[in-house]
Amino acid sequence: MSGPGIHRRGWSLVATTLAALCVGLAFRRVFESREVLLVTVLSAIVPTFVVAACSGGPKRFVVDAEQARATRPLWPSVVLSALAWLLVVSGTLFRDRAVGYVVPTPGGVRDIGAAVVNAPKSILTTVLPAPPDGELLVLVSVCVWVAAFASAELALRTATVSLPALPALLAVVVPVVLGVGGPGSNVPVMIAMIGAIGLLLLIRAPQRRPPMGTALVGAPIVVALACVAGLLGPDLPGTRDRRPPDLRDLVELPPPQRLTGISPLDRISAWLMSPDQPMFSVDGPSAPDRYWRLTVLDRYDGSSWYPVRDLRATAGRVPDSPDGRPAVLTSVVNHVTLRDLGDIWLPASDRPTGVDAPGLRLRVDPVSGVIASGSGLRSGTRYRIDARIPALDPDRLQYLPAAHDPANTVLPESDAVGRPIPALEALRAKAVLATSGSTFPYQQALRLAQWLRASPHRYDIAAVPGHSYRNLQFFLETSKEGTSEQFATAFAVMARTLNLPTRVVVGFSAGREGANGVHEVRSGDVLAWPEVEFEGVGWVPFFPTPGQATDTGAHKQAPEQKAPTSSTPAKPITRAEKDRQIAGQSRSGPAPDPATPVRSHRExxxxxxxxxxxxxxxxxxxxxxxxxxxxxxxxxxxxxxxxxxxxxxxxxxxxxxxxxxxxxxxxxxxxxxxxxxxxxxxxxxxxxxxxxxxxxxxxxxxxxxxxxxxxxxxxxxxxxxxxxxxxxxxxxxxxxxxxxxxxxxxxxxxxxxxxxxxx
Structure with a gap:
């Protein structure tokens, strides 16, 4: 008999089951591992037993492949496997719709079928890890079950060495593709998959090879190859810096989350006029130089700035920024209790990494990291938020180019009848004047912020609100008085005329520290500031609002964030001090990024x-x-x-x-x-x-x-x-x-x- 012998063909089921288990574990980037484990184990083992039982047990393994195909029809195995899958899925993922928590009803069968069809798109429109709902986990069961069933049938029906590995290899593509952008790594799972396939090849190796020699030398070779693949695979040329293809870029998102109430940018003046209204309280580290961001506004039509709207469902995780992140200065954990904030936006310290908000159906904008709720927020809502505070290094920022981001540099150039907008030309001329002599994007942004902070511009909570072209022209040429709404939006529009990608952030200062270290944030602490996007770092905040105190005593000024330096701890150099030095420098040409040669040497x-x-x-x-x-x-x-x-x-x-x-x-x-x-x-x-x-x-x-x-x-x-x-x-x-x-x-x-x- 050619091909695998009587025992080898039966032992092949061990390897195919292990390969099917790897398919399920590859979903670890899509769901939490503990949620996937039970579904994976049942979906890998049960179909293998069904195939073995339909084959007549170990005694039937002795038949030749041709005789097996001729004597054992496939349809009983397929039917029994499908029925077993329905019972397993109904008894684990859809128990609330099953008779006796096991037998599915006709309506339950329809729900299971609809879940199988809709699960891929639902996962692609959710920020990973996806919530462990039965409607989504059913995809794990399908992939693992099909891989285990098809591999087992091929192992018993064919004499080929490698063909039984094909179903698992095809099935693992599903979690790998769906898991792009998810937390963690599938490298350990892929190493295990290589090991399982290597074991399958060793078991089914032709009998003319000596079994002991194959086992003693083949097994170490398989392990070595798997380890080498796991070590070298993630670092192959071009793989570390190249973003893997993500189907989320091709999937049509659900309708944008409907925003309730007024834009937070339009509420700044009203909040400042009633400065003692409690917004929220913060339990945990909250340095006085840190701001709480509420939402990001990135679209401007010449009249208004609009908040982000590409909100995706999330179980609490906020994905890393796709456009780069600076080094992390520190990580903080805070517990926030909402008061009279209202709307849908959840305050967060910088860009959060995760939110634990029981009872809220969360939404997140993957680009900005803004967190929102699916419905209006109620007073008393409490949640935990984890964030990483970035370490912004002006020594590196001063030489970086601005990011290529056309969506955040666009401005309306003409009015409804196609005529140029005079106010925009006036803003562009002032931006060129304010940044005269600057040679780098970072220096341009610093000089523009410096120009806005300088006299005769003044901070006044009673200034006329609004941020259209005409409002900003009136603010800069006539009144020269405004709140952070006018200073931030003027900076953002003027910087865009210089081809710098900008957006506006609305948030709050740290507030007042009360009893037990709890910070109370009130409406008078509201603040808006612009951000500029730089290549390889992402969005960097700037603070063009003058440092004049409001009625509440809260100072609206740039945070004195400590920048990385080799100076002694006794006299740290702040970012503001370094920025003043950079803004006043004269340069004749670009300088190289000092981090580049170090990175190349490390590679x-x-x-x-x-x-x-x-x-x-x-x-x-x-x-x-x-x-x-x-x-x-x-x-x-x-x-x-x-x-x-x-x-x-x-x-x-x-x-x-x-x-x-x-x-x-x-x-x-x-x-x-x-x-x-x-x-x-x-x-x-x-x-x-x-x-x-x-x-x-x-x-x-x-x-x-x-x-x-x-x-x-x-x-x-x-x-x-x-x-x-x-x-x-x-x-x-x-x-x-x-x-x-x-x-x-x-x-x-x-x-x-x-x-x-x-x-």
Whole structure:
């Protein structure tokens, strides 16, 4: 029988089940691992048992592949597997719609079918990890079940070595594609998948290969390849900096979340006129130089700025910014209790990484990190928010180019009848004047903010609200008084005329610290500020509002954030101090980013380490194979019938005499080998060679009957010859013998089948 034998075909089910388990575990980036585990285990094991039962059990594994296809129809296995899947899914994911929590009702069957169809799109429109709802987890069950069922059937019905691995390889594509952008990494799962497939190939290897040699050498090779793939795969050239394809960019989002109430930017003046209205309280670290962001406004039509609207459902995770992030200065955890804030926006410190808000159906804008609720927020709502405070380094920012982001540089250039807008031209002229002499985007932004903060512009909570082109022109040319609404929006519009991508953020200052370290944030603490996007770092805040106090005593000024520096801790240099230095500098040309050569050196060092590790694995594997080759060859030659054992003893004597200096030419006859031994070995060993040589010739060319006694005698003769060779004075030196053992022909003995090359 060709192909896998009776036991190998049955043991293949172990490997196919492991591969199916890897398919389910690959969903770890889509769902929380603990939610996937039960569904994965049941969906991998149950169909395997169904296939084994339909095949008649282990006794049926003895049939040949062709006979199996002819005698066992496929449809009973398919039907039973489908029924078993319905029961498992109904009893685990749809229990509330099942009779006795197991048997699905007709309505439950329809719900399961609809969930299977809708799950992929629902996952693609959700920020990962997705909530562990049965309507979404059903996709895990389908992928794992199909992979396990198809692989098991192919393992029992076909004689091919690798075909049973194909269903799992195809099925794992689903979680890998859906998991793009999710937390964690699937590298460990892919290593396990490679190991499971390698095990399958070893189990189903053709029987002409020696099982022990295949197991001893093949298994370490499979493990080494899996580890090398896991180490090198994520760092292949172009993979680390290249964003993997994400189907979320192609899927049509649900209708935008409807925003309730008035835009927070339009409410700034009203809040400032009633400054003592409690907005929310913060329990946990809240430094006085940190601001609480409420929402981001990134679209401007010449009259108003509009909040972000591409909100996706989330279970609480906020994805990393797609346009880069600065280094993290610190991580903070806060508990926020809402008061009279209203609307749908949840305050957060900088860009959060996660939100735990029981009872709220959360939405997140993946680009800005803004968090919103699916409905209006009620007073008393409490949630936990985790955030990473960035370390903005002006020394690096000053040389970075602005990001290429046309959507955040666009401005309406003409009115409804197609005529140029005079107010926009006036704002552009003022922006050019304010940034005159600046040579880099960061310096341009600093000088623009400096110009707005300078006299005669003044902060006044009673200023006329509004941020249209005409409002901003009136603010800059006539009144020269405004709240942070006018200063922030004027900066954002003027910077866009300079081709700097900008957006406006509305938030609050830290508020007043009360009892037990709880900060009380009131309506008078509201503030707006602009942000500019830089290549490789993302959005950087600027603060053009003058530092004049309001009636509540809250100062509206730039946070004095400490910048990374080598100065002593006693006198840290703040970002504001460095910004003032950079804004006043004169430059004639660009300077290189100091982080670039360091990063390149690190990448080279990483690849050198990987190359050294790969070379080390190869050398160790070769040495182990060279040591195992003769040992395995000797064991194989002792197996088989008496005739095979006699020939094996003679071949072993050939190897021994090569170690004594005999040439290894294949043209030597049995008599030539015996003659060499007679001249090279002492008489005790040499006298045994002629009789054994005659016996080998009789086996090859005669009809002599060989029994086990002849085989045992041949191996006793071989032991005497080997002992004589070890005691030989004139045999080649140790390094010559070691070199012979290291030759590829000696290493090949690990894989050589017992009957290959017999005389």
């Amino acid at each position: 080279r060092t990483r690849w050198e380490l990987f190359a050294a590790a790969g070379a080390g694995v190869g050398v160790v594997g070769y040495l182990v194979s060279a040591w195992l080759g003769p040992v395995l060859a000797r064991r194989r030659r002792r197996r088989g019938g008496p005739r095979e054992q006699v020939i094996g003893a003679w071949r072993q004597i050939n190897e021994d005499l090569v170690g004594a200096g005999m040439r290894t030419s294949e043209s030597l006859t049995v008599g030539d080998v015996a003659d060499y031994g007679a001249t090279r070995l002492p008489s005790e060993a040499a006298d045994r060679l002629p009789g054994l040589a005659a016996l080998v010739n009789d086996i090859a060319y005669g009809e002599r009957t060989i029994d086990q006694a002849d085989a045992d005698a041949a191996w006793r003769d071989r032991a005497i010859v080997a002992g004589a060779v070890r005691r030989l004075d004139g045999r080649p030196r140790a390094h010559v013998r070691a070199g012979h053992r290291m030759r590829p022909s000696s290493v090949a003995l690990v894989f050589r089948s017992p009957d290959r090359g017999r005389e």
